[in-house]
Amino acid sequence: MTVTARFTTERASRYLQQLCKHFAHKVPATFDERHGEVELPHGRCVLDADDSTLTIACTAIEPAREPLLVKVIEVHLERFAWKETVELDWLRDGAPATDLVTKLRAMPDPHKQAE
DSSP: OEEEEEEEOTTHHHHHHHHHHHHHTTSOEEEOSSEEEEEETTEEEEEEEOSSEEEEEEEESSGGGHHHHHHHHHHHHHHHTTTSOOOOOOEETTEEOHHHHHHHHHOOOHHHHHO
């Protein structure tokens, strides 16, 4: 199942490229100015940018991995977009993914777990 979020920003293409370049150091990633795809260990994320919005669609390889997949994307976007307030509303089939959001709020930063 896929969850989707949109981030309204004038820097959508920049963030798309930063995210994909960053992940490409460790996992398969392809991108251009408007579209990117990243194959993470927990699933796949597709990013699309227009002049004012970065759209992120994440599909976990299994339901239990969805929160970690999304958390990894959120944490990295927050780091790259540190001058902006990043608040992503994740949707599943057009409805709020409240179960996912609850899990995300309870999760620590994946990078801090590794330290």
